Amino acid sequence: MGSPVPAGPYGRDPGPVFSGVTPEIIEDALIHLATENEQYLSELPEHAGSFKDTRIVEFIFLLSEKWHLDQSTRYQAVELLERFMIKQVEQMWESSSGSVKGGAQGQGSTWSSVRDEIVNTFVLRLVSCVQLASKLSLHYSRVTSDTALKFLQSLKYSYTKQELLESELAVLNTLHFHINVSNPLAYVELLLEVLGHNGCLLPAKPLHQMCVQLLDFCYLTRETIYDTLLKIAIENSTPNKLQVAKFLTVKEDFMLLAVGIISTGVFILSPGHWDQVVEHLNCITGITPQSILEFSYAVLRRILGSSTVPRQHQGGCGAKAPKGRVLPLK
Numbered sequence: 001m002g003s004p005v006p007a008g009p010y011g012r013d014p015g016p017v018f019s020g021v022t023p024e025i026i027e028d029a030l031i032h033l034a035t036e037n038e039q040y041l042s043e044l045p046e047h048a049g050s051f052k053d054t055r056i057v058e059f060i061f062l063l064s065e066k067w068h069l070d071q072s073t074r075y076q077a078v079e080l081l082e083r084f085m086i087k088q089v090e091q092m093w094e095s096s097s098g099s100v101k102g103g104a105q106g107q108g109s110t111w112s113s114v115r116d117e118i119v120n121t122f123v124l125r126l127v128s129c130v131q132l133a134s135k136l137s138l139h140y141s142r143v144t145s146d147t148a149l150k151f152l153q154s155l156k157y158s159y160t161k162q163e164l165l166e167s168e169l170a171v172l173n174t175l176h177f178h179i180n181v182s183n184p185l186a187y188v189e190l191l192l193e194v195l196g197h198n199g200c201l202l203p204a205k206p207l208h209q210m211c212v213q214l215l216d217f218c219y220l221t222r223e224t225i226y227d228t229l230l231k232i233a234i235e236n237s238t239p240n241k242l243q244v245a246k247f248l249t250v251k252e253d254f255m256l257l258a259v260g261i262i263s264t265g266v267f268i269l270s271p272g273h274w275d276q277v278v279e280h281l282n283c284i285t286g287i288t289p290q291s292i293l294e295f296s297y298a299v300l301r302r303i304l305g306s307s308t309v310p311r312q313h314q315g316g317c318g319a320k321a322p323k324g325r326v327l328p329l330k
Contacts, residue, residue, distance in 0.1 A: 026193055033190060034255060034285070036182055041249045048252050049222075051085040052078060057219045060130060063151070068141050069134050071212055075183035076133035078219065081126055083181070084171050088125075089118065091174070121167070124159060127152060128167040132179055184215060187258035191284065195262075198280050202266065202273055210265040214299065218257065221302050226251045228298040259287050260295030267296055 057078055064074035096110045127148050134143045145161050152159050159167075172179065188211050192204060218225055230247045231237050239247070250256065259281045266277045278292050 021193065023197055026190065026197060029190055030194060030284070033182055033187055037187075037253065037255045041253060044249060044252055045086050045090075047086055047089075048248055049082070051082045052219070052222055054220055054222070056081070056126070057222070059126065061216065061220070063127075063130055066151075067130075067134070067143055067147065069130070069143070070137055070141075072183060072185050073130070073133045073137050075185050075215070075219070076136060076181070077126075077130045079181055079183050080133055080171070080175070080179055081129040084125065084129060084174055085118075085122075087174050088170075089114070092117065123155065123157065124152065124163070124167050125171065128164070128171050132168060132171060136180055182254065184254045184257045184261070185212070187254050188212075188215065188261055191258055191262055191281065194284055195277065195280055198284070200273065200277055200280055202270060202277070207262075207265050207269060210269055211261050214261045214264055215257075217303070218261065218299060222251075225298045225302050228301055229294060232294050232298065255285055256287060256291065256295065259285055259292055260299065263292045264296045264299045267300070 060077050060081070061074050064077065092114045093111070096114050131143045131148055134141065145164050148164055149159065149161060152164075189208070192208060192211070195202065196204060226247070229250065230239050230243070233247070233250075234243055263274070263278055263281065267274050278289050281287065281292060282289050
């Protein structure tokens with residue numbers, strides 16, 4: 001986890017600074033993230049991931065780049081939009097279903113109207129989520145109402161500032177103002193900090209840059225990567241509905257994603273350190289070397305289009321860490 005550094009011109013991100021935080025603070029932060037991750041997974045909505053389609057993620061990434069937002073903001077915006085849309089759909093469906101007393105035909109027309117309303121306001125809600133995510137970053141560019149309106153007008157939308165404000169408030173109210181959720185980049189940066197403290201002497205800056213690129217890649221090719229991972233896990237190329245449903249917690253596990261990203265980045269940049277890093281990641285998070293290997297394999301297979309894969313890790317730290325906690329720093 002990088003220490004705060006001044007933003008460059010126009011809010012451009014100079015990158016994190018590692019080795020600037022005490023081990024006690026890092027350990028507390030790591031336990032907090034692990035606990036938050038476990039809690040989110042235990043309360044995972046049935047349709048989690050439904051609004052992380054490649055086109056949606058690409059739209060948010062391109063918009064964040066257009067507005068010169070920092071790296072964390074784009075992931076934050078994706079997660080905000082995902083959580084908001086799921087809650088909004090659930091609330092709209094419950095509200096409309098309660099008012100319909102007809103049969104299946106009445107319910108069908110109700111769902112059609114709900115769907116139309118969601119589609120008609122989706123781009124506005126997406127922009128609001130990017131705006132809110134930008135406001136959570138204290139050291140970088142924030143998206144003003146004028147900037148957002150100008151963009152929406154370029155897409156031939158005729159929203160007013162009042163409607164834009166109401167859209168932001170709709171997102172905030174639906175999420176009960178709980179918008180400062182951790183995103184996978186926070187997990188990656190914190191784990192890189194821990195690796196440095198635990199003696200993994202890897203060049204932090206190039207590894208961090210590689211991890212960001214891999215994280216972008218995983219967000220943009222999410223379905224393909226996790227489909228490969230599921231087939232590896234069940235040792236079958238045709239998973240059934242129950243297996244797909246149970247695998248949802250794996251797809252939404254930020255700690256697993258961060259560990260897999262770092263492992264893949266090390267394999268690409270410094271394969272000689274790969275065994276050591278996997279061993280450390282296993283000790284820190286309790287995620288098994290086999291799970292780390294399989295995630296790296298799924299990512300590399302998507303990148304290379306072949307069966308190139310890291311050598312399977314042998315040995316390691318042994319026991320898996322108890323659920324809901326991480327092992328202390330060395």
